Amino acid sequence: MRNEYGSVPWLEVIAPLMPQVLAADWSHEVIGRDWMIQTYLDGVPAPEHLGTYPRTAWPAFFRQMGAIARSVHDVRGPCFGPVGGPGYGTWSEAVLASLEEIAADLDGVGLDAGDVRKVAALAAYDRAVLDEVTEPGLLTGGLWTVH
Template identity: 45%
Template sequence: MDFQPKDRPADAFQRSLTADQIELVCRRMLGSSARSAVELGWGGYNTTYRVELADGPVILRVAPEPARQTRIEHEFMRNEYFAAPYFAPIGALLPRTLAADFTHQAIGRDYVLQEVLPGQPGPEMLSAREPAARVPYFHRLGEITRAIHEVRGPGFGLVAGPHFESWSEALVSYFLDNAEDAEDAGLDGADLREVAACASRDADLLDEITEPRLLHGDLWHVNVMLTPELDIVGVFDHDRSWWGDPAADWTVHMASAKPGTERDAFWDTYGRPSSSPEARRRGLYYRARHIGAVRLERQRLGKEGRVEESYPEMAEVLAELA
């Protein structure tokens, strides 16, 4: 087999499989031998390969070892697998899962084999266009995000559970888990605990959100496939999917980040979010949630300087919540 893994430091979070392990997975799950395997480099959590088999290519995605998973990222691959049926409104855009193995008998890690999506990676296509030319992409992204957010769920929290009866309980639990994860990584989690305490005091405000809606959790240009016309023909990596307030979704956060730019086209098809005082205050908790998650990701990727930037960002949120 022609095997092309990424050259990573020995202490990198993402760990490559061996060629023998990839061959074992393909024979075990698909009954086919791998001709080549190329590790793909866009993601920062799972380890992903494009594998060429005798009858065509497949995508192999491999989760981190259980001991390397944090509380807020626990069994993400299983969460994605469980959540897939709820993404039925955009089912034609999702990669079809060919096989999944959560037994840990073969390689000691969860993994899935999926069909290859059409199109080209979003980062490649959008970086080649001037900002003003990206409007069709944001229009389509708004449509897709709205379709996802129309799906109602049984409780608040990760789609696969555990579920909470109230939105405030889900958020408080998340912030406390995030704080423990930060501390396990040698970081200061005190500000996350402060946010949790604020959320507990603001429970009545947060619990004005009574209907859990489906959130993709990570829908942005890095997790889509595009045509040359910037139409979205593939959506993937919904392992962070939650039941919650649509305003808390990563897509809404990112679309809001640069007002007055081409990103405003997102709202043409998605619809304008509420700008009430209550919605703005809830938005502070959603911003804190994103800051805390990104802090851990930066730590995992060895971006120490960017980790430090998250503390004044969180301090701004706490100052507004005071």
Template identity: 50%
Template sequence: MRFESITRGDGAFQRSLTAEQVAAVCRRGFGREPVSAVELAGGSFNTTYRVDFGSEPVILRVAPQWSYRIERDFMRHEHASLPFFAPIAGLMPRTLFVDFTHDLVPRDYTFQTMLGGVSGPDGFRALTDKPGFFRQLGEIVRTVHGVRGTRFGRPAGPTFATWSEAVLSIVDDTVADLRDAGLDASDMLEVAALAAKNTAVLDEITEPRLLHGDLWVPNVRLDGERIVGVFDHDRASWGDPAADWSIYEAGRRPGTDRDAFWDTYGRPSDSPAAAWRSALYRAVHTGAVRIERHRLGLADTIPASYEEMAKIVAELR
């Protein structure tokens, strides 16, 4: 087997498998060893390989050995939510094999089909009709958000009867993660207090909807002007559509090509309650981004998250 891995420093979050480990998981999943396994760059959470058995290549994704609370069991949430993404199944990779036993390696892993097209960032840069891209994306996100659930929270659990319980759980986990990381959590503690004080506003959301959790340019594939692939729904959850990462990203730069997203998705509510919830969701995303930057060793970018959070907390008070 030809094997290529990425060389990383001792403190890197992502860790490669050995050639022997890759061969072992391939034997378990397919009954044979591959011709080649090449580790792919670009992601920042799972370790990913292009595996070739001599015909169609497949993708091997291996979860990290540890993660923060808000990032825990991502691969299991992705797998548990997969049936509910049926309305866009034609755009998504097919799961070929899953192993959460930790028998062969102390990590979850999955094999999936390889999507066609080019990466979202590469394809997006070459687009002549960027508003058209965002219209396509808005339609896909609207389709996902049309899927109804019965309880709030992560697909593999825990789940909650009310939206406020689910949100408070995420905020509390973020506070704990920030403390574990040695980062100042005082602003997130204030967010937690404000959320607890306004549970009635959160509980105006009574119907759980499916959220992709990370659907934006990096997690699509493009063939020319068309979106032909959607992947990495490991942050999927049941909640308020306005809390999804797609909505956060679509609203970040008003007055740009991103505004075309709303042409197909529909404009969000501008009621006072909806505006307050939107600010809270931005606080949750900002906390998650802070933790991710710390995990990736991007210390210079962390202070900006405190500046952004200060503005959001002022809106929430």
């Protein structure tokens, strides 16, 4: 949620499509957890309505989703990593740090992180390939029909 909140200024390119943040609090003093209040957007979630359209109309919907994703991915930033930080100087550093966090989270709940560690080792070994990406860009994983 904090990363979502921190990304709002970077998402100006699609601001008309997004709810407005009315309030946010990370102090845990009000309800004992992070919270954010946003405006309500009219509409029907795609999983509830997309199936009522003929399949021939679906490509236009998914082209629009692709255009929105492209506009987000065209946003450039000052560093690699989560919007809320920490920031990294290279893409490989950001990827490796993320994989380390995922492995630690798995360890923390008693799950096997071996596969994640294998991926991290491969990423570390071939980090030069990752570092072919030299310009930080905003990536979104939230543009799918259930959102």
